[in-house]
Amino acid sequence: MLxxxxxxxxxxxxxxxxxxxxxxxxxxxxxxxAGHIQDRLGPFHCGPHGxxxxxxxxxxLFFKEDITASKSxxxxxxxxxxxxxxxxxxxxxxxxxxxxxxxxxxxxxxxxADINVALLYFLGVSSFGVYAIMLGGWAGNSKYPLxxxxxxxxxxxxxxxxxxxxxxxxxxLVGSFSLKEIVHYQKDMWLFIKQPVAFIIYMIAAIAExxxxxxxxxxxxSELVGGYHTEYSSMKFAMFFMGEYANMxxxxxxxxxxxxxGWYAPSHYLSFIPGPIWFLLKVFALFFFMLWIRWTYPRxxxxxxxxxxWKYLLPFSLINILGTGLVVIxxxxxx
Amino acid sequence: xxxxxxxxxxxxxxxxxxxxxxxxYPYEKREVAKRWRGRHLLRVDEQxxxxxxxxxxCEAVCPANAIRIxxxxxxxxTRSDVGKIAEIYExxxxxxxFCGFCAEACPRGAIVLTxxxxxxxxxxxxxxxxxxxxxxxx
Numbered sequence: 001m002l003x004x005x006x007x008x009x010x011x012x013x014x015x016x017x018x019x020x021x022x023x024x025x026x027x028x029x030x031x032x033x034a035g036h037i038q039d040r041l042g043p044f045h046c047g048p049h050g051x052x053x054x055x056x057x058x059x060x061l062f063f064k065e066d067i068t069a070s071k072s073x074x075x076x077x078x079x080x081x082x083x084x085x086x087x088x089x090x091x092x093x094x095x096x097x098x099x100x101x102x103x104x105x106x107x108x109x110x111x112x113a114d115i116n117v118a119l120l121y122f123l124g125v126s127s128f129g130v131y132a133i134m135l136g137g138w139a140g141n142s143k144y145p146l147x148x149x150x151x152x153x154x155x156x157x158x159x160x161x162x163x164x165x166x167x168x169x170x171x172x173l174v175g176s177f178s179l180k181e182i183v184h185y186q187k188d189m190w191l192f193i194k195q196p197v198a199f200i201i202y203m204i205a206a207i208a209e210x211x212x213x214x215x216x217x218x219x220x221x222s223e224l225v226g227g228y229h230t231e232y233s234s235m236k237f238a239m240f241f242m243g244e245y246a247n248m249x250x251x252x253x254x255x256x257x258x259x260x261x262g263w264y265a266p267s268h269y270l271s272f273i274p275g276p277i278w279f280l281l282k283v284f285a286l287f288f289f290m291l292w293i294r295w296t297y298p299r300x301x302x303x304x305x306x307x308x309x310w311k312y313l314l315p316f317s318l319i320n321i322l323g324t325g326l327v328v329i330x331x332x333x334x335x
Numbered sequence: 336x337x338x339x340x341x342x343x344x345x346x347x348x349x350x351x352x353x354x355x356x357x358x359x360y361p362y363e364k365r366e367v368a369k370r371w372r373g374r375h376l377l378r379v380d381e382q383x384x385x386x387x388x389x390x391x392x393c394e395a396v397c398p399a400n401a402i403r404i405x406x407x408x409x410x411x412x413t414r415s416d417v418g419k420i421a422e423i424y425e426x427x428x429x430x431x432x433f434c435g436f437c438a439e440a441c442p443r444g445a446i447v448l449t450x451x452x453x454x455x456x457x458x459x460x461x462x463x464x465x466x467x468x469x470x471x472x473x
Contacts, residue, residue: 037347041357296347297340 140231
């Protein structure tokens with residue numbers, strides 16, 4: 001019993017450390033990618049090629065003055081940045097970065113918690129994120145954050161639906177909500193080949209849920225100042241930022257599990273590289289894809305955003321579910 | 336609809352690998368043109384005598400009123416070949432617009448503009464620069 005607890009704690013610490021490192025370097029990666037796409041260099045001053053920039057940013061944000069807007073709703077004002085970070089870290093618990101490893105004759109599962117409803121848990125916990133933005137927008141007692149919060153609420157509701165619907169196709173094929181079983185199912189063929197529509201819709205919905213460009217209406221710099229985090233400074237602002245990047249990493253990880261074969265190598269010749277490394281590589285690829293999208297496309301207009309969701313993506317995902325259902329029925333012996 | 340989206344992604348991906356045009360400024364500096372108008376220089380001749388003879392044309396022509404000049408006599412001709420030099424020569428870089436009219440107006444070529452463009456100072460007062468800074472050192 002004690003050993004089991006110790007193993008879990010060690011796993012928690014390692015996973016948390018890795019996530020936070022990826023988050024810190026995610027901010028650097030974003031700025032580097034943005035720079036190079038615009039024929040600039042990005043951060044270059046701190047360390048070789050700016051590699052110590054996250055550290056410098058962290059120190060700076062720690063020592064900045066922490067301003068609380070005087071007419072704000074104090075409880076919600078302090079609560080919102082916390083809610084921004086926590087869901088991403090909670091989801092981390094169910095992500096399987098590998099199958100099993102054996103240390104000293106003990107078989108250790110490489111996910112912190114193997115629960116059989118991992119996917120439902122992910123959908124449930126990740127929708128907490130909207131509270132951070134809504135409460136952050138409300139608590140500052142300022143008009144721009146409020147507008148950002150309002151937009152975010154509507155956007156979140158629409159795209160949360162898509163996220164759920166895109167996942168259903170996968171669940172129907174695999175017949176399980178457990179992320180490990182979904183990955184096991186993809187041993188020979190990754191699911192994005194069988195479910196391309198679901199994959200595309202999942203990625204669009206994930207980017208929209210993360211409020212990243214081209215769906216970054218809640219923080220639209222050019223119209224809403226900073227959107228929901230206009231009234232935040234210092235570490236509270238940093239926590240919103242951490243939340244955004246942690247959510248990016250986590251939803252890339254879930255997409256990897258669902259569609260890109262989790263820890264399996266693309267072909268058997270390459271399976272000498274350990275699973276967790278493959279897993280991280282795929283996560284980084286999707287992470288890069290999100291950055292790439294952000295620095296390519298302009299922002300949606302609000303009505304376009306809603307129209308895109310309800311008029312195009314929703315019907316497509318419903319058709320996808322119907323088609324998948326038909327295939328599942330025909331395969332299992334017909335009508 | 337999908338075609339243009341992919342085209343856009345291709346373009347940004349291509350730019351990822353193009354060399355950046357950034358000049359890493361404090362570490363590497365750009366070559367400026369020979370005729371760049373930067374910090375002023377009050378020139379001296381071979382014997383170390385100041386060329387400026389306090390005619391006051393630069394002060395008169397300066398559109399930004401950045402120059403303040405006050406003369407004195409030099410009866411021993413040690414500091415000037417015409418017996419008159421500027422006692423005070425101040426250029427206020429808070430006002431100077433680097434038009435170069437002072438250099439154009441100067442009949443003896445005593446004031447020229449150099450290519451030194453690093454004029455920033457931590458305090459505003461230091462931008463008022465006197466002869467000690469501006470005079471050419473030989």
